[in-house]
Amino acid sequence: MQRAKLLEAMVQAVADKGYASATVADAVRLARVSRGTFYELFESKEACLLAAYRLGNEVLEERITALVQDAGDWREELRLGVRAYLQTLEAEPMFARVHLLESQAIAAERETVMRRFAARYGKTFAKSGRPVPPDDALYALAAGVHEVTCARVRRGEGVTDLEDTLVGCAVRLTCKEEPWT
Secondary structure, eight states: OHHHHHHHHHHHHHHHHOTTTOOHHHHHHHHTOOHHHHHHHOSSHHHHHHHHHHHHHHHHHHHHHHHHTTOSSHHHHHHHHHHHHHHHHHHOHHHHHHHHTGGGGGHHHHHHHHHHHHHHHHHHHHTTTSOOOOHHHHHHHHHHHHHHHHHHHHTTOOOGGGHHHHHHHHHHHTOOSSOOO
């Protein structure tokens, strides 16, 4: 219970102040727990944020998986996955801010997350019957979706209207006339 409160409080502190300005004291105050409790659970501010980032991404991936499971074909699965991603970020603005903007503080983990999203795209494209783009192309797609969405969140704009643009870009990856090499 206290761990969950601290994770949520750290996300709130970082979303409100930015990673550099957020402090353990902010998280402790928001979670209404002692500083000792914080340090029993986490080594540092970065460790707490990393745990919150990982948990948030697990929830994000679960929401995507739940929405795409009944997709009829690969294009519908692609669209539903992008929709779940955008809807989750718009519904959870503090997580969106940390996931998209403050995650540079945890860049290695961000790469891991982008690789998981790239693999998800690869599985979806495999259902098309066309050659699956190479891993680097899939990574570029995942990172591109991330960066376009980042720009919107940074400007304080909504993201769900990006669905058609992002799905269109993704579909075009499978439309290459020659097989991927």
